[in-house]
Each structure stands twice: as C-alpha cells, then as structure tokens.
Amino acid sequence: MPPKKTSYPKQDIKVLLLEGISPNAVETFRAAGYSNVVTHAKSLPEDELRKAIADAHFVGIRSRTQLSAEVLADAKRLMAIGCFCIGTNQVDLDAAELAGVPVFNAPYSNTRSVAELVLAEAIMLLRGIPQKSAQCHRGGWSKSAAGSHEARGKTLGIVGYGHIGTQVGVLAEGLGMQVVFHDIETKLSLGNARATRDLDELLATSDVVTLHVPETAATRLMFGAPQMAKMKPGAHLINASRGTVVDIDALAAALHSGHIGGAAVDVFPEEPKGNDDPLVSPLLGIDNVILTPHVGGSTLEAQDNIGIEVAAKLVRYSDNGSTLSAVNFPEVTLPEHAGSHRLLHIHRNVPGVLSRVNEIFGQRGINIDGQFLRTDANVGYVVIDVSADDAQATELRAALAAIPGTLRTRVLY
Numbered sequence: 097m098p099p100k101k102t103s104y105p106k107q108d109i110k111v112l113l114l115e116g117i118s119p120n121a122v123e124t125f126r127a128a129g130y131s132n133v134v135t136h137a138k139s140l141p142e143d144e145l146r147k148a149i150a151d152a153h154f155v156g157i158r159s160r161t162q163l164s165a166e167v168l169a170d171a172k173r174l175m176a177i178g179c180f181c182i183g184t185n186q187v188d189l190d191a192a193e194l195a196g197v198p199v200f201n202a203p204y205s206n207t208r209s210v211a212e213l214v215l216a217e218a219i220m221l222l223r224g225i226p227q228k229s230a231q232c233h234r235g236g237w238s239k240s241a242a243g244s245h246e247a248r249g250k251t252l253g254i255v256g257y258g259h260i261g262t263q264v265g266v267l268a269e270g271l272g273m274q275v276v277f278h279d280i281e282t283k284l285s286l287g288n289a290r291a292t293r294d295l296d297e298l299l300a301t302s303d304v305v306t307l308h309v310p311e312t313a314a315t316r317l318m319f320g321a322p323q324m325a326k327m328k329p330g331a332h333l334i335n336a337s338r339g340t341v342v343d344i345d346a347l348a349a350a351l352h353s354g355h356i357g358g359a360a361v362d363v364f365p366e367e368p369k370g371n372d373d374p375l376v377s378p379l380l381g382i383d384n385v386i387l388t389p390h391v392g393g394s395t396l397e398a399q400d401n402i403g404i405e406v407a408a409k410l411v412r413y414s415d416n417g418s419t420l421s422a423v424n425f426p427e428v429t430l431p432e433h434a435g436s437h438r439l440l441h442i443h444r445n446v447p448g449v450l451s452r453v454n455e456i457f458g459q460r461g462i463n464i465d466g467q468f469l470r471t472d473a474n475v476g477y478v479v480i481d482v483s484a485d486d487a488q489a490t491e492l493r494a495a496l497a498a499i500p501g502t503l504r505t506r507v508l509y
C-alpha cells in the first residue's frame with residue numbers, strides 16, 4: 097500500500113528519540129514512511145535538548161529527560177510526545193496539553209521485567225546475599241545460616257497493587273510467600289493476596305515491603321522514617337518505583353541502625369544523567385543494599401516491545417489523529433478515513449468553540465462527513481472529516497486557526 101498522504105510531507109517530519117530508545121522504534125517509524133529519525137544514546141543537557149527539540153515534530157524519551165513547561169515552550173512544532181516507559185512524571189503534562197500536545201506511554205510492556213527483578217531481590221535480601229557477596233569480593237568468607245531465610249512462608253507487602261504490584265504478588269505466591277497489599281483504590285486480589293486494612297498493618301506484618309506506586313504529589317516521600325519505624329525489625333525494603341517516594345536519608349539511617357535488614361533500590365531522588373556520570377547517594381557502600389541503575393524495566397524484551405508500542409501510537413496519531421491511551425489529552429478513537437481531508441482542531445475547552453467550528457463549514461456549504469469530539473477540563477479535541485479539495489482544506493484550516501481559543505490545527509489528508 098502506498099504511504100498515506102499527510103498534509104506535511106512525512107520525510108520532513110522530524111522524530112527525535114533520546115535515551116537509547118530501542119531500534120524497533122526507528123524501524124516502526126521508517127516502515128510508516130517517517131525517515132527523518134534522529135537518535136541519541138543519552139538524555140541531553142537542557143541547553144542541547146532545547147536546541148534539538150526546537151524543530152522536532154515528535155520526541156521520544158525515557159525516564160531521564162525532563163520536559164518542563166520551559167523546555168516545551170521552545171518546542172513550537174511539537175505534535176506529540178512518546179514516553180518509552182511507564183512513568184510520565186518527567187513531563188509537564190498540563191503544559192503539554194495546553195500546547196495541544198498529547199503524551200503517550202507504554203503502560204504494560206516493562207511490567208513483567210520489573211516484577212521478575214523484584215522477586216529476585218526479595219530472595220536475595222532474605223538470604224543476606226548482598227552482604228555475603230560484598231564480603232566475598234573483599235576476600236572474606238562467612239559461611240553461615242545466621243540471618244538467612246527461605247522466601248517460602250514469609251510475607252511480602254506490596255504498596256501499590258497495579259500492573260507491577262499484582263505481577264509481583266502472583267510470582268511471590270508461586271514461591272510460597274504470603275502476599276498482602278495496600279492501595280488507595282479498591283483492587284481485585286489475585287490468588288490468595290489479601291488487602292490490608294491500611295499501610296500500617298502491611299508494615300507491621302511484612303518481611304519484605306516492595307513499593308510500586310507512581311510518582312504523584314501524594315506519594316512524594318510517602319515512605320519516610322515513621323513508616324520505616326513501623327516495619328518489623330530486620331524486614332527488607334525494595335523500591336523500584338520512583339526515587340522521590342522514599343526518604344533516602346531516613347533509609348540510610350534505618351539500615352545503619354539495623355532496624356531495616358536490607359534494601360534493594362533501583363530508583364533515586366537524583367539520578368545520573370548518563371552512564372558516564374557518577375551516582376551520588378547516602379546508600380553507597382552499605383553492604384546489605386542492592387543498588388541498581390534504574391534498570392527495573394531494562395530488558396531487551398521489554399525495550400523491544402516498548403519501542404514498537406509507543407512508536408506505533410505516535411505514528412497512529414500522526415497518520416490518523418487518534419489519541420487513544422494518551423495520558424494527558426481527550427481520547428479520540430478514529431476510523432480510517434477514505435474521503436479527502438481530515439481536519440484536527442485542538443482548543444481550550446471554553447464555551448462556544450464548537451459552534452464556531454461548525455459555523456465555518458456551514459457558511460461555506462461544506463458538508464461534514466464525520467465529526468468526533470472529546471473534551472476534558474482544559475482542552476477540546478475535535479476531528480472533522482470533509483469531502484473538500486486541497487485548496488478548500490487549506491482555507492478551512494486557516495479559518496479554524498482563527499477561532500479564539502484555538503491551540504493547534506492540522507490537516508491530515
């Protein structure tokens with residue numbers, strides 16, 4: 097099939113992919129006709145990011161690149177953002193929405209990878225392997241069963257029972273662990289997992305506590321000295337969620353005091369920008385801590401799938417206008433359009449805009465073949481299919497762009 101005609105030549109649409117996003121993403125763009133794909137293995141320092149994003153139509157990032165309102169203000173041509181990961185906290189989602197820019201992510205593709213790592217870490221911590229390994233590295237030998245336990249029969253407490261938390265629970269039950277969980281939402285228990293009355297009950301009963309909440313205002317520093325004090329003496333803590341969720345100084349203190357028996361930490365309040373930068377953390381050098389460089393979701397399987405998943409969402413938005421599964425934007429699922437032109441109009445959600453949109457077609461006697469509208473508190477997204485010729489479509493777009501409150505317009509084909 098010949099590539100679909102878009103209003104803007106596909107080869108001129110610049111796709112900027114940062115942070116070593118899988119080559120599968122590049123393949124997906126190229127297969128869809130988007131040949132202008134620029135890749136970087138790392139995140140860019142802010143000044144370079146601002147330059148690189150200035151003429152980009154699509155940008156793909158992972159967890160390191162901060163797309164703040166200020167950075168987005170420089171990205172005048174940006175049509176959509178792809179987070180090639182789950183977390184979207186690194187993007188100012190409201191600023192993106194008010195610039196008419198939907199943000200897409202990959203909500204599932206790396207969840208199994210995180211769950212497997214967490215289960216492995218729970219076993220390692222219960223056996224005291226991190227400190228035994230550290231001693232061996234120093235030429236020591238402490239062959240002893242003291243403080244070393246089977247996972248079977250122990251209690252795993254999961255805070256945040258979502259896509260990752262539930263999989264951790266299922267895997268842990270396979271090992272014979274008891275699973276309890278705490279979530280702010282009512283959740284269906286999988287297997288024999290049991291919701292605790294509250295976080296305190298989970299902390300008081302768990303041998304290993306693992307955190308799987310998103311970064312939000314409510315989860316920021318939700319795990320501090322008071323929560324650690326409520327954990328069973330010698331219990332272990334795993335954090336593969338976000339570095340801001342745990343008070344890292346309080347964790348270091350609880351490890352030094354011995355109240356927490358061991359920890360596995362994959363995410364940090366301040367993470368190095370790239371592989372050449374050093375990790376700075378109060379946890380460095382503590383033997384009973386497993387430190388990993390934010391690799392919970394970094395398996396080839398996960399990254400390959402994420403590359404395809406997010407690139408396909410960006411291509412679909414570019415080709416067809418669909419915003420299904422966007423995290424910050426009214427979601428519109430659109431049929432393929434066989435007629436002549438599809439016009440997109442993104443506007444502030446204020447009264448009267450839709451009637452102004454429709455007036456434009458009525459005044460010109462142009463029949464609307466199909467219209468799709470979704471709004472949220474900030475923004476309205478209306479897609480209009482019309483049988484018009486190229487000149488009419490160009491004129492219609494200009495008329496739509498002149499409506500007060502318009503954030504962005506496009507003609508697809």
Ligand SMILES: NC(=O)C1=CN([C@@H]2O[C@H](COP(=O)(O)OP(=O)(O)OC[C@H]3O[C@@H](n4cnc5c(N)ncnc54)[C@H](O)[C@@H]3O)[C@@H](O)[C@H]2O)C=CC1
Binds near residue numbers: 255256258260309314
């Ligand atoms: N280390 C890594 O490489 C990775 C880290 N992540 C992090 O893991 C997080 C969780 O991922 P998913 O399980 O896929 O997300 P999810 O959205 O499926 O689940 C999160 C759960 O946390 C619950 N929750 C939210 N606030 C809470 C609170 N204050 N107390 C208790 N529960 C709360 C939610 O109701 C939801 O059930 C992501 O947001 C991301 O930040 C995700 C993938 C890879």
Ligand SMILES: O=C(O)CCC(=O)C(=O)O
Binds near residue numbers: 158159182
């Ligand atoms: O792999 C990454 O870059 C980030 C993984 C992560 O934290 C996420 O998916 O939210």
